[in-house]
Amino acid sequence: MMNLPDYIPNIHPLIIHFPIVLIPLGFVVHLICVFLKRMDEFRFPIGLLYLAATASSSAAFLSGRQAADTVSVLAQANLVLSEHADLALWTLSISVTVTLLYGLWLRSKDLSFLPWVVLALSLVNIGFLVVTADHGGQLVYRFGTGVSLPKEKPAIPQKNEQVSAITTNPDGSWKWESQLENSQNNFSEFYFIDGNSDDIQSDSKKNGLFSIIKPLSFVLKKTVADLQVEVKLDLSEFNGDVSILHHYQSMEHYDFLEISPGKITLGRVENGKRNEMDSKNLQVDGWITLKAIGSGRHFKGYLDEKLVVHGHAPAFDSGSVGLWVNGTGTLGLISIETIILKHN
Numbered sequence: 001m002m003n004l005p006d007y008i009p010n011i012h013p014l015i016i017h018f019p020i021v022l023i024p025l026g027f028v029v030h031l032i033c034v035f036l037k038r039m040d041e042f043r044f045p046i047g048l049l050y051l052a053a054t055a056s057s058s059a060a061f062l063s064g065r066q067a068a069d070t071v072s073v074l075a076q077a078n079l080v081l082s083e084h085a086d087l088a089l090w091t092l093s094i095s096v097t098v099t100l101l102y103g104l105w106l107r108s109k110d111l112s113f114l115p116w117v118v119l120a121l122s123l124v125n126i127g128f129l130v131v132t133a134d135h136g137g138q139l140v141y142r143f144g145t146g147v148s149l150p151k152e153k154p155a156i157p158q159k160n161e162q163v164s165a166i167t168t169n170p171d172g173s174w175k176w177e178s179q180l181e182n183s184q185n186n187f188s189e190f191y192f193i194d195g196n197s198d199d200i201q202s203d204s205k206k207n208g209l210f211s212i213i214k215p216l217s218f219v220l221k222k223t224v225a226d227l228q229v230e231v232k233l234d235l236s237e238f239n240g241d242v243s244i245l246h247h248y249q250s251m252e253h254y255d256f257l258e259i260s261p262g263k264i265t266l267g268r269v270e271n272g273k274r275n276e277m278d279s280k281n282l283q284v285d286g287w288i289t290l291k292a293i294g295s296g297r298h299f300k301g302y303l304d305e306k307l308v309v310h311g312h313a314p315a316f317d318s319g320s321v322g323l324w325v326n327g328t329g330t331l332g333l334i335s336i337e338t339i340i341l342k343h344n
C-alpha cells in the first residue's frame with residue numbers, strides 16, 4: 001500500500017479535490033449541452049461525470065469519517081466538525097439522487113422535464129459542496145485539525161486562592177477540582193440524585209482519593225447544550241462502573257459515557273430505556289482521562305486522547321453534567337471539566 005508523506009495526516013485531503021472538481025463540472029457540461037442542443041452526443045459522458053462525482057463524494061465521505069476518528073480535534077472544533085459531516089452527508093445524498101435521476105432519464109427519454117430537475121439539484125449541490133468545503137477548510141486553517149497542533153488555551157482561568165471546588169468561566173464552562181485542604185466542601189455544590197455528599201469521603205492525606213460506601217450520582221445544576229466533559233479518574237481500587245452524565249434531565253433522560261471493568265460504552269437513556277450507540281472492550285489501569293463529546297447529533301468517547309467510541313443520535317435538549325458512581329471502594333477523581341462548545 002502507498003505510504004503517505006508524514007505531513008499528510010490521512011487520505012481525506014487528497015480525495016476531496018475530486019468531488020470539488022467533478023460536482024461543478026458535471027453541472028456546467030450538462031448545462032452547456034442543454035443550451036447548445038448537443039445532448040444526443042454527450043448524454044453518456046455527462047452520465048459518467050455525474051457517476052464519477054458520486055463515486056468520489058462517497059470516497060470523500062468515507063475517508064472523512066476515518067480522518068475524524070484518527071486526528072486530534074480541539075474542543076471548539078467539534079461543532080464545525082459535526083456540521084462538516086452533516087453537510088457532507090447532504091452533498092453525497094444529493095449527488096446520488098442526481099445520478100439516479102439522470103440514469104432514469106437515459107433509460108426513458110420521454111421524461112423531458114428530468115434534465116431540468118437534474119440541473120436544478122446539481123446547482124443546489126454545488127451550494128452544499130461549497131459550504132461543506134468551507135467547514136473542512138475551517139477545520140484545518142482555523143483550528144489546525146490534522147496539522148501540527150497549536151496548544152489549546154486552558155478554558156478555565158486558574159485562581160490562586162480557591163475556596164470553592166468549582167471555577168466557572170463567563171461562557172458557562174466549569175471545572176471541579178478535588179481539594180485536600182478544603183475537603184468537606186469538595187462536593188457541596190453538586191446536586192445529589194442518589195446518595196449525598198456524606199457517602200463520598202475524602203482521603204485525609206492524599207488528594208483525589210475518595211472512599212465510596214454506596215452508589216451515588218450527582219450533577220451540577222447548569223444546563224449545557226453542545227459540550228466536552230473531561231474527567232480524570234483512577235478505578236484500580238474501585239468495584240463498579242463510572243459514567244459521565246450529560247444532557248441530563250432525569251434518570252429517565254440523559255446521555256452517558258460509561259467505563260466498566262474491561263469496557264467503555266457510549267449511549268443514551270430515553271424514556272427510561274437504555275440504548276448503546278457504541279462500545280469497546282479494553283482494560284485500563286491507573287489514572288486515566290475519560291472525555292465525552294456531544295455536539296449536535298454526534299457523540300464521541302475518548303480514553304487518554306484516543307477516540308474509542310463514536311455514535312450518532314438526534315440532539316437532546318440541553319441538560320446538566322455530572323457523574324454516576326455505581327459501585328463501592330476507593331475512587332480516584334482529580335477533576336471534572338465541562339467546556340461549552342459554541343461558535344465564536
Ligand code: HEM
Pocket residue numbers: 009010012013016019020057060061062063064065066067068071081084085088089091092132133134135136137139140145146
Ligand atoms: C463530500 C464529502 C466531503 C468533502 C467534499 C470534504 C471536504 C473537506 C475539505 C475541503 C477539507 C479541508 C482540507 C484541506 O484544506 O486540507 C476537509 C477536511 C476535513 N474533513 Fe472533510 N469533506 C467531506 C466529508 C467529511 C466527513 C464525512 C468527515 C467526518 C465525519 C470529514 C472530516 C474532515 C476532517 C477531520 C478534516 C481535517 C483534515 C483531515 O484530518 O483530513 N470530512 N474536508
